[in-house]
Amino acid sequence: MNHLPRPQSPARSPRPAPLGRLASAARPVSAARPASVAAALLGLCAGLCALAGPTAARAAPADGPSQPLPDPGKPVASSDDTSAIAVNPANLSFLPGTELRWTWVHTGSASPLPARGHSISLGVPLWYVSTGLRFDFLDPPDAAPAPFDSPSRWIRWGLALDTGPTFAFGTTLGWGSSDAPALDGYFSLTSGVTLRPFTWLSLSAVARDWNRPENRLREAIERSYDFGVAVRPAGGRRALEIGLETSYVENSDPDGSGTWTPRATLGLRVPYVGTLRGDVALRDLTADGGPKIAAMAGLDVNVDELQVSAGGVFGNAITKSGTGFYTGVALRSFSEPGVRLPARVVRVRLDSTPGVRRHTRLLQQLWRLAEDPEVSGVALVLRAEPASSLAHAEEVSDAIRNLRSHGKKVLCHLEDAGGRSLHVCSSADAIAMNPAGGLRFAGMSSSYFYFGGLLNKLGVQADIVRIGAHKLAAEQFARETSTRVGKDDHQALLDQLSDAFLAEVSAGRRIPVPELERRIARGPFLAQEARQSGLVDMLAYDDELGRVIDEVMGRASRVVDDDPPDEAPERWGRSPKVALVYLDGDMIDGESRSIPFVGVKLAGSYTVAGALRRAREDQSVRAVVLRVETGGGSTLAADVILREAILTARVKPLVVSMGSSAASGGYYASVAGAPIFASRSSITGSIGVFYGKVDVTGLLQKLGVSIETFRSSPRADAESLYRPYTDDEREQLGVKVKQFYDRFVARIVENRHMKAEEVDALGRGQVWTGAQALERRLIDRLGGLRQAIAEARRLGQLPDDAPIQSLPEEDTSLLGYALGLVGFSAQAQGELARATIPPVMLDAARALSPFFVFGADRPLARSEFAGEISFGVPTTAREDEPGASAPPASPASKER
Structure with missing residues (x-):
């Protein structure tokens, strides 16, 4: 246990305490509700002790x-x-990152307690385990009783299983050595368990020396047990932590009973400094004159990944002349709240256009920087378009x-930029x-593919x-x-998107919309022309960025x-x-694939x-945001997801958050949630269904292939690709499409x-922007992902x-996975595709994807494809997902 030690007791024969008595003694330690949990933990510790079997022993004090x-x-x-190596090895499982710690405890020579000296510990969390090594070099004061006045050394190796944030189990193996035979030759086993059923409650039990280690004189140490409960009453935050615990040593009293030593601890966060810590232990409860007090109090000062600790050691158990101090230093790969470092400007660089998930991570990064008190500004260095759509x-x-509302200055540095x-x-x-860059932007346009002529030339007939x-997706193939x-x-639609774009840029650049429209129409711009038009503020090379940041910030x-370093968790469990x-x-x-x-x-x-379903069944998930980034697809898939x-x-x-597109089947799946958020430029609506196939007999005839079909009934091959629909079949399909459409409408x-x-x-297929959808009650509020998550919270x-937990986990196809194994990432695939295939052919392949993906027997709730979204500059591969260079399968804007 980590409190100051208790006085030694005389040797006596072992007399293990019954499990029932131990469990009974443990009950007062914890609250009424977790009593059964504490008893279970105690039972596990007792079971570990039973493995050691009886042996000759003497009662060695803690x-x-x-x-x-x-x-x-x-x-x-x-x-x-890393203190867990000695205090409770189970808690190594909760170690946030690598830590190297040194502690020095020094008491006066008049102190009767032998625990004085240095400790060095190193802890590392691995994949499914956490491990640590600790060295204790004990140099007892002169007043310590023999044989504990002799220096000794201990090496401890701790190991804990990573069983999740609510339960932990660990064991420490210890080897003790000394020049004094009574302190030499020990091998000790200590095991602990910790249960954290709530974010504000932690319960622990530890069995120490449960193998009854023996020294060179064949004298054994009695087992001891620690039972503790800690609470964080301030909503589970680390701002205030109170710990109550007790230690029980077997057969240490002259009457053969064990001894109990209660202890209380306190942790109180000091803003902008660190944590104030203290502990008080009551020793010798049955001694004449009442129990004695051993206490420690001090301060942990946190500076980024460095922690410096110092405080005093005092109490009448130590004696006034034996009062001492402690100090320590920890170097860690994680941080805790503490001293603010000098304000800094954070540089965020984008070398490729973010895909859907990377876009979310970029938003979360900027939200985090807005809340960081040590950040005074952000420099966005954009070497690619920062978003794949106007809504993003x-x-x-x-x-x-949001950054600026938190008092941060924001600078953008552009090279070859576009409208986004x-x-x-x-x-x-x-x-x-x-100065050598430019702004390739002169307004917005949209492009749509029509494949009717191509299919006719190939001898392929689309039958839709x-x-x-207004259900225009069908027109693209017919x-x-x-x-x-x-x-x-x-x-x-283009006019709506253009109005949204102009309104945003006008507000930011403080240029009236009519004037802004006239200036933009003179584009595209060289860098100097963009500055003269008021679209950028200054010209600067990369190496001059530091000077520009100083000008914007108004100081060096x-x-x-x-x-950022990893942060220690704010709450348990x-x-x-x-x-x-x-x-x-x-x-x-x-x-998905x-x-x-x-x-x-x-x-x-x-x-x-x-x-x-996983989010619904996870008790730790209190709210769900459905992020919709699709132009639809299979009506069955849409209905399964909606259900x-x-x-x-x-x-x-x-809560539903519409991204670039939540149209057709995407809107269908969105209507389960309330409220629905969408950006002004989100594409939604397209409420409608189509059904169709292609007849490839003409193509096959050109290739010299003929087909003979036999059927058992007239409609047996109605979905075949080797003939068109009959009039009767087309009529029946119209009835089916109407039924699907009525179901779509009924769901809404x-x-x-x-x-x-x-x-x-x-x-009937009409497409609306988010702003239009709000007016028509198809959505509830205008706002992006930040507003949707805030509402969910x-x-x-x-x-x-x-x-925030992202679901489903990112995955890839088998081929994509295999390519990734040989270093051919999704980004590399996209770059190779663009380098070897003309962009228009890539767009055509994507637009024709329904023929490859959806069978002829599948009704589709899908909006039309508008080609590669490009705001005047080539789009680079997106960083985070296979297929990320694909635009939404929905009407989308281009800028020229």
């Missing part, structure tokens, strides 16, 4: 041969650093405004551009049945150009890359959290539904509390810093 150097203020139940650009812009860079950086304090003139309705819809600044479930890519039946090189990501219904989302919403708050009516005629008026009654 301040005897196996007593480690005290670790001030470290309770048995929450010693989550809105969310990055929001993150920049201008959109994002307009929210910054200043924009700098490389749809409902509603026509050579769009209909009048399609042209009007495309232009209306320390510029560092963002590489499984902290209540928000689950962020991604619905990303074309929706298909079955498991991707198509390498082409850049098509497929969201499987089983995978997404399983992620929702799982509805079941989840019945159990815990479900049920979950959005609208009338069927209202939904039908907004449906509010509804789930979670703190503002509640962690």
Whole structure:
């Protein structure tokens, strides 16, 4: 145990205490509710002791041969650093990172307690275990009783299993040596368990010397047991921690009974400094004159990854003239709140356009920097477009405004930039551009593929049945150009996106919208022209970035890359959290997968539904955010995901966040949640269904292939690719499509509390931006991912810093995995594809993906494909996922 040692007691024969008596003695230590848990932990420790069997022993006191150097203020139940090697080896499992610690305890020569000297410990968390090594060099004071007045040494090796944040088990092996025979030759086993059922409660039990180690004189040490409980009453935060524990030594009293030594610990966070620690132990409870007190009190000062500790050792058990001090230093790969370092400017560099998950991580990085009191500014060094869509650009812009609202200065540095860079950086304090760079942007445009002519030339006939003139996805495969309705819809959508873009940039650059529109129309711009037009503020090369940052900050600044250390957990156990479930890519039946090189990501219904189910069944998840990044796909997949989302919403708050696109089947799956958030530029709506296939007989005839088909009934091969639909089949398909459409409408009516005629008026394939959808009650609020997560935390009654768990875990196809094993990452695949295949052919391959992915028997709720999203500069591979270079399968804007 880590408190100051107890006085020695005379030797006597062993008399193990019955399990019932031990359990009874342990009950007062913990609260009523965890009493059974404490008894269970005690039973485990007793079982370990039984393995040793009877042996001749003498009662050695806790301040005897196996007593480690005290670790001030470290309770048995929450010693989550390398002190756990000696205090409670189970807690090594909770070690946040690597730690090297030195401690020196020094008492006066008049102190009768032998625990004085140095300890050095090193702990390392590995994959499924944590381990540590500790050296104790004990140099007792002159007043210590013999034989404990002789110097001794202990080497301890601790090992703990990583069994999760709520339960831990560990064992320490110790070897003791000394020039004094009574202190030499020991081999000790100490085991502990810790249970953390709540974020504010920790329970521990430790069996020390349970193998009854013997010295060279064949004298054994009696077993001892520690039982402890620690609580963090301030919402589970480390701001205040109170520990109560007791130690029991077998057969140490003259009457044959054991002795108890209670102890209390306190940890109190001191803002901008560290933690104030103290502990008090009551010794010799039955002694004449009452128990004696041994206490330690001091301060841990935290400076980034360094901790410096110092304090006093005092109490009448030590004697006034024996009063001493302790000090220590720890070097760690993690940090705790403490002294603020000088304010710094953090440099965040983007060399490739973020994909869906990397975009979320970028947002979280910027949110974290906004809350960091040691960050005075952020320099965004953009060597690629910072967002893959206008909706994503809105969310990055929001993150920049959030930085500024927290008092941080924000600078953007651009080279060869496009419209999304201008959109994002307009929210910054200043924009700098490389003098040799430029702004390739002159306005917005959109492009759509029509494959009717190509398919006719190949002898392939698309046979499509749809409902509603606005369901334009079907036109791409059946026509050579769009209909009048399609042209009007495309232009209306582009106008909405352009208005949203101009409004954001106008507010950020403080240029009236009409004037901004006139300036942009003169693009694209060289760097000097962009500055003259007021679109950037200054010109600077890379090597001049430090000077520019100083100008923006108004003082000399320390510029560092963002590489934060790991932080020690704020709470114990499984902290209540928000689950962020991604619905990303074309929706298909079955498991998620991707198509390498082409850049098509497929969201499987089983995978997404399983992620929702996992979030629903996880008791630590208090709220769910469904992040929708899809233009739809299989109607069956959409319904499977919607059903799982509805079941989840019945159990815990479900908030929907629409990203770049949540259209058609993506909107279908979104209506389970309330509220629904969308950015102004999110693409949604497209409420409609189509059904179709291609007839390839013409192509086969050109190749000299003929086909003979035999059937048992007229419609047996209705879905065959080797003939067109008959009039009767087309009529029946129209009935099916209407049924699917009515189901689509009914789902919206049920979950959005609208009338069927209202939904039908907004449906039939019409596409809306987030701003339009809000006016039409298809969504509830305008806002990005930050606002959606904040609402989920509010509804789930979670703190503002509640962690976020991303589901499903990132995965890849078998081919993509194999390529990754040989170093051919998704980014490398994308770069190779763009280097060897013309961009228009890549776009065409992606647009034709429904023919390869969806069978002829699958009705589709999918919006049309608009080609590669490009804001005036080539799009580089996205960093984080296979198929990440693919744009959303929905109408999307281009800038020229």
